[in-house]
Amino acid sequence: MEGTSLRIVTSLFVSLLLWGAAQAEEGYSVDPVPQVEELIKSYKPLPPRLEKQGPLLTLSDCLNRARENHPSVAASWARVLQSQASLQQIWALYYPTATLTLQEDVDQNLASPNSVKTLSLLLGVEQTANATLAVSQTLFDGGERREKVEAARQNLRSAYLTFENDWITQAQSVQSAYLNVVEQETMVVVKLLDLDRVKANRDSAQRFLEAGTKSLVDVTQAEIQVAQAEASLANQRNLVKSAWIQLAQSMACAVDDIKDCKTEELLKFQVQLPTLNEAMAELETHPQYLLYKAGELANEASARAERKSMRPSFGVNTSLKAYDKYGVEANTWEVLFTLTIPLYDPTVGPQIDLYKAKVLEAQENAKNTRLQLIQEVESAFASSVGAQERAEASFKQAKTALLNYDLALKRYRAGIADYTELLNALSFVSTAQSSYITALADERTAEINLLKATGAAARFTKEYFARKATEYDLIRDLQEDLKSQSQEP
Structure with a gap:
């Protein structure tokens, strides 16, 4: 990418000098050659937004609608309520x-008298x-009920942590789908600008042909470029439709309800990531990791309950x-x-062994999950660093390509450059802008993946759970368990 930028900048200097020399030969007054860096600063590498008439649909709106409407989230919450009902059944043993x-x-x-004839x-x-x-x-009962209650409490805790983890996965789907919509709609603008440029080039070639200064080859090449640009635009519009369908599915709503909405300018927002040490510290409170700890405690309590059932x-x-x-x-x-x-009771011993095996399974699953989360965090950071470097390089490359195209267009219209040079300059613009948009989207993708890997996306469930806890009268001390879970050994 650095080599490409260097070639473009070099060609700019040559183009500026040749353009100035051509103007001098034709008797024009030649202004001093402007500084390339100053010219580059005047260009905006990111194209304008796609104009839409619908209301603004923010990412937060999408997350809220998915949380309230998506069946997978509702089913996960129903499992929390099932665990709550099971706990209440165990508590009833004390009554x-x-x-x-x-x-x-x-x-x-x-x-009956002796005579059979008498009734x-x-x-x-x-x-x-x-x-x-x-x-x-x-x-x-020797403490059997107490252990059963503890096992049921940990099962409830595990169900809630599973609910949080399911929401984290769903939130990632919503965020990725929303980002994809923003990226694809921005690409549509790039394709529209490309189409406008090739149409303008075709008109210039046609005028030169009519004036007898250019051949029919330029017009033919221009017509080919227009057809290719129109096909590319049509394909990009289909990608936008697919992106909106994906977003609607992640929100569990009809695509017609949202497809005309405006979206946030996510690509212009600066990505703020925590440090690697901060991200690693958050892993200790990730629901996917903690739910195995809750499962371990539940099976330990169940084993103790089985043992005390013989008292x-x-x-x-x-x-x-x-x-x-x-x-x-x-x-x-x-x-x-x-x-x-x-x-x-011959069944008690094997049942205790079964719970012990489940405890061991939960411990190993917790270790494996932690390793996977660490890998996801490190991958997200590596992707973020790479995307930032590509965004910085593409930022200047896109500006340089825009300047190069303007100079090539002026040279072509002045008759000192052929159409091939103009096509190459146009190709540089399209490639550079697309690369810049992709790099910005990759930065956002790395942020989304990091939110999932660290469990930070679970913050969307805290307020939700507090409201649900009031609505369904869940046990009060479960919240205290969740607050202190990171302090457990």
Whole structure:
């Protein structure tokens, strides 16, 4: 790229000198040759925005709509609610259970005489009404319930961290799709400008042909260039349509609702990245990494619960029984104390081994995830540095190419340059501007990838979770768990 810029600058000096010499030979007054660097500064390498009449659609708007509407995000949140319901079921083990039984017994007493010819005689009917209210409560179970509650809490925490991680992935899709729309629409402007230039060149070639100073070859080449520019523009417009469809899919909305909207000028915003050390520090709180820690704690608690299930348990059952027999009402109280001592259960040992294996799996998955996240962070930084270097080089290259094209156009119109030189200059402009736009987009892509790798995109879920927690009455101490999770060993 540096060699290309050097060749363009060199050709500019030669073009300026030849242009000045040609004007001097024809009797024109020759002004001093301007400084190339001063001329370059007057050009803007980034083309103007594509004019659209619709409302402004910001990146923040897209993220909010995706968070509220996308099925994958909603399904992930539903799994959080499922874990919350499971936790409430486990908490219910601490509460007493009450049952009310209503029963009416009807006994018919029959007597059969010795003679088979005599029908059975109904001697009497006995009716008894019963009502029993029973309340039972486990008073002691060796800590089994406590471990089950802890396992359910960690499962809820894991479900929420999974929700955060799913949102991070979805946010990256939205950000990448939005950036792609901005990039492709900017490329459309480049193609439009290219088409305008080749049409102007064709008109100049046609006038020269009519004046007899140029041949038909120039006009033919110009017509070919116009056809190619129109085809390139049509292809670029299709890329824009595809980009809008991709953005609509990431937001879970209809493309017709957003395709006419304006977008933010992301390519003009300066990218601010954290330092590598800061990014590495954020990895310790990445939801994808922490959810394995939560899974590890949940399986450890489940293993302890299985182990404590073999301990003695003690409970009480109190019942009040009321009955009416022969018109006489009576009430009785009954209190039963139950001591259960498990002696042998062949399934407990294998179940404990299963949970231990799951703990080991979670630990190794956490290590592997951390390695992957470190690689993603380092790759994002490397891509960002490379994109910045290319953007700086393309910035000056695009300006130089624009100046080179203007000089080539003047030389062609002055009759001291052929059409091939003009075509080469035009090609330099298109290539340089496209390279500059791509480099700026790559800078943004590196930023998006870094947000995903460090988990910074999860900040969009904090406010969302606070609102959902109020709406669905999630346990209050889960937020404290999430705040202190980075301090756990």
